Amino acid sequence: MTVEVKVTANLQKMVGGKRSVQAEGASVRELLDDLDSRYPGFKSQIVTDGQIHRFVNIYLNDEDIRFLDKLDTPLKEGDTLSILPALAGGSGLP
Amino acid sequence: MSVMVYIPTPFRRLAGNQVYVSAEGSNVGEVLDDLGSRYPALRHMIFDESDEVPGHINIYVNNQEINSLQGKQTPLSDGDEIAVIPAIAGGQVLTEEQVLRYSRHIIMPQVGPLGQRKLMAAKVLIIGAGGLGSPSALYLALAGVGTIGIADFDVVDLSNLQRQVLHHNDDVGRPKTESARDTLLSYNPDVNVVIHDAPLTSENAMEIIPQYDIVINGADNFTTRYLVNDACFFAGKPLVDGSILLFDGQATVFIPGNGCYRCLFPAPPPPGLVPNCAEAGVLGALTGVIGSIQAIEALKLILQIGDSLSSRLLLFDALSMEFRIVKLRRDPKCPLCGDDPTVHELIDYVEFCGAPFPSHDGS
Numbered sequence: 001m002t003v004e005v006k007v008t009a010n011l012q013k014m015v016g017g018k019r020s021v022q023a024e025g026a027s028v029r030e031l032l033d034d035l036d037s038r039y040p041g042f043k044s045q046i047v048t049d050g051q052i053h054r055f056v057n058i059y060l061n062d063e064d065i066r067f068l069d070k071l072d073t074p075l076k077e078g079d080t081l082s083i084l085p086a087l088a089g090g091s092g093l094p
Numbered sequence: 095m096s097v098m099v100y101i102p103t104p105f106r107r108l109a110g111n112q113v114y115v116s117a118e119g120s121n122v123g124e125v126l127d128d129l130g131s132r133y134p135a136l137r138h139m140i141f142d143e144s145d146e147v148p149g150h151i152n153i154y155v156n157n158q159e160i161n162s163l164q165g166k167q168t169p170l171s172d173g174d175e176i177a178v179i180p181a182i183a184g185g186q187v188l189t190e191e192q193v194l195r196y197s198r199h200i201i202m203p204q205v206g207p208l209g210q211r212k213l214m215a216a217k218v219l220i221i222g223a224g225g226l227g228s229p230s231a232l233y234l235a236l237a238g239v240g241t242i243g244i245a246d247f248d249v250v251d252l253s254n255l256q257r258q259v260l261h262h263n264d265d266v267g268r269p270k271t272e273s274a275r276d277t278l279l280s281y282n283p284d285v286n287v288v289i290h291d292a293p294l295t296s297e298n299a300m301e302i303i304p305q306y307d308i309v310i311n312g313a314d315n316f317t318t319r320y321l322v323n324d325a326c327f328f329a330g331k332p333l334v335d336g337s338i339l340l341f342d343g344q345a346t347v348f349i350p351g352n353g354c355y356r357c358l359f360p361a362p363p364p365p366g367l368v369p370n371c372a373e374a375g376v377l378g379a380l381t382g383v384i385g386s387i388q389a390i391e392a393l394k395l396i397l398q399i400g401d402s403l404s405s406r407l408l409l410f411d412a413l414s415m416e417f418r419i420v421k422l423r424r425d426p427k428c429p430l431c432g433d434d435p436t437v438h439e440l441i442d443y444v445e446f447c448g449a450p451f452p453s454h455d456g457s
Binding site for chain 2: 009010012019053054055056057059062064066067082084085086087088
């Protein structure tokens with residue numbers, strides 16, 4: 001199962017500066033494991049102790065996976081996953 | 095059936111100073127009855143002695159006057175919006191200069207003279223006179239939004255001028271609120287700019303926010319974002335949220351009861367994990383895109399037109415030039431606006447975020 005993963009803002013540095021990567025997995029959990037094997041440390045930016053960080057949202061297409069099956073949400077060919085950390089920037093400290 | 099009812103300024107004190115109240119009913123008559131039983135003082139304004147809506151008050155469903163629909167029998171669906179609009183007798187009349195200044199708005203049927211008067215009667219608070227607050231304040235002032243509050247306590251720094259269009263080269267070193275006020279009044283002396291030149295805190299937020307109809311968030315730190323979110327929920331005020339980093343932007347609208355910032359992000363990241371714009375950078379023109387979107391959303395809320403970003407999160411990627419929208423839901427487990435809330439008043443946000451309010455607001 002190949003899924004496009006869109007990575008936002010500061011998470012891009014974990015995947016070599018790319019904004020979008022392809023990853024494999026039948027569920028969100030498997031997909032994060034696949035990404036972590038290729039980009040070590042990626043998963044720990046998003047998940048701790050099997051729980052998605054509360055300041056990171058993962059969207060399958062346009063739906064927040066917290067309202068689906070969380071990390072067990074199944075994926076199908078052609079899905080797009082977006083990983084979105086909270087941003088605080090209004091403009092930046094001087 | 096629960097619908098939102100827009101309460102215009104003259105009646106607002108009769109409905110707990112709320113811009114929008116929710117009411118129940120399957121048609122307009124039932125909703126007005128429900129509204130009247132919830133707010134007895136308002137009942138005397140929207141019904142005459144024979145329990146009819148008096149002739150000087152128009153009722154709109156999704157911007158259509160009900161006499162052009164089925165009158166009080168007009169059926170309603172979930173999510174419909176009702177507005178109660180009185181004729182403003184002897185009140186604010188547009189001057190010749192205002193008609194000319196705002197003519198490009200007034201000629202649009204979605205605005206018209208009534209809409210322009212709504213804009214002139216509206217009060218919008220902008221948190222942070224920085225990257226996002228600059229363009230949003232600017233477009234609200236140009237549109238003639240009557241009262242614009244600016245909350246900031248920083249001074250203009252040379253590094254702000256790459257994006258913060260409210261401030262000019264000569265303003266470096268001046269308080270941002272003063273610089274913002276001067277710029278806004280030089281664009282349009284017709285508006286009233288109110289300065290809040292102190293850090294927003296749990297102590298003063300509930301004094302400041304209830305003075306306004308709508309709040310636009312351009313804060314640059316999580317501590318202020320959670321504070322403003324909670325205060326807007328408690329005050330019943332729509333919050334137009336926006337944030338930016340690097341080449342990415344996010345925008346949404348939180349209408350109390352339809353989801354809040356805590357539903358979107360239940361907890362802030364540990365301090366230092368998500369960099370701010372000073373640490374990571376931000377494309378200056380991106381602030382114009384997101385700040386303008388925030389201004390548009392505020393204007394739509396005031397004019398009661400279109401579909402707001404409520405329940406939707408807009409994502410903008412400037413590098414791929416892609417706009418995407420994802421769903422945003424009220425989380426039944428939200429500690430603020432969920433089914434079993436545990437947050438009943440403003441809390442200690444410094445403790446909650448593990449980070450102090452910044453010594454500079456910086457936004």
